[in-house]
Amino acid sequence: MSNEITVRITCSLQEMYNILQNKGFKITDKYNLEDTYYIKEDIDIKKQPIKEIFNKYILIRNITQFRPDNFVDSYNILKMTLKIKNIESDGTITNQCKKDCQIYDMGQGKAFLTDLGYKNIMTIKEKAIVYEKDGLKLAIKEIENGDNLIEIETEKDNPELNSIDKLKEKISELQIPVDTNDYFIKKAEIELKKFL
Structure with a gap:
């Protein structure tokens, strides 16, 4: 089971790209996501605490994956993803897991759910x-009509990156412009609050 931290970027994306390149980071992946969130029909999002809504949910995920040889050409992947998170009262995500299932038709996936x-x-x-x-690995994320974020996942096989505390240390050591007041930015919660 992996975990992750997500922090807000406090400079422009171009500035962040330049900072990382100057620190010796290289681009290793590029993709676009369109995540459609599904929850149990009987959950009332206006009455249920937001943290509880996102303890367990399903995504229909449309991924535009760019080919690593030039990061220009791309192909699409469709997945159904079950996400389960254990979130403490202070917002700290203690652990989380996801299960993916490739699908071949978004409409059929939505109808199935x-x-x-x-x-x-x-x-x-x-x-x-x-x-x-x-x-x-630092995933720089530009959320449409939202924040710019950096997401870093724990790596269970790497003793330097296998815990949340070690990821926080790495972010601190890098001295990059991010807001470290909250290491668990939850884009889904932020977006849902816009509808409530």
Whole structure:
């Protein structure tokens, strides 16, 4: 089971790209996501605490994956993703897991979830560029009509990156312009609050 931290970027994206490149980071991945969020039909988003809404949910995920040889040509991947998170009262995500299942038709995936008693609550679009240096991967995320974020996942096989505390140390050591007041920015919660 992996975990991650997500922090807000406090400079422009171009400035962040330049800073990372000057620190020796290289682009290793580029993709766009369109995530459509589904929750159980009987959940009332106006009455349920937001943290509880996002303890367990399903995404229909449309991924535009750019080819690594030039990061220009791309292909699409469709997935259904179950996400389960354990969130403490202070917002700290203690652990989380996800299960993916590739699908071949978005409409059929949406209909399947509806038939299972799930409802669509929102869609979030983002563009991501992943920079890497010495095994540390920083996913720079531009959320449509939202914040610019950096997401870093724990790496269970890397003793320097296998815990949240070690990821926080790495962010601090990099001295990059990010807001470290909250290491667990939850884009879904931010977006849902716009509808409430």
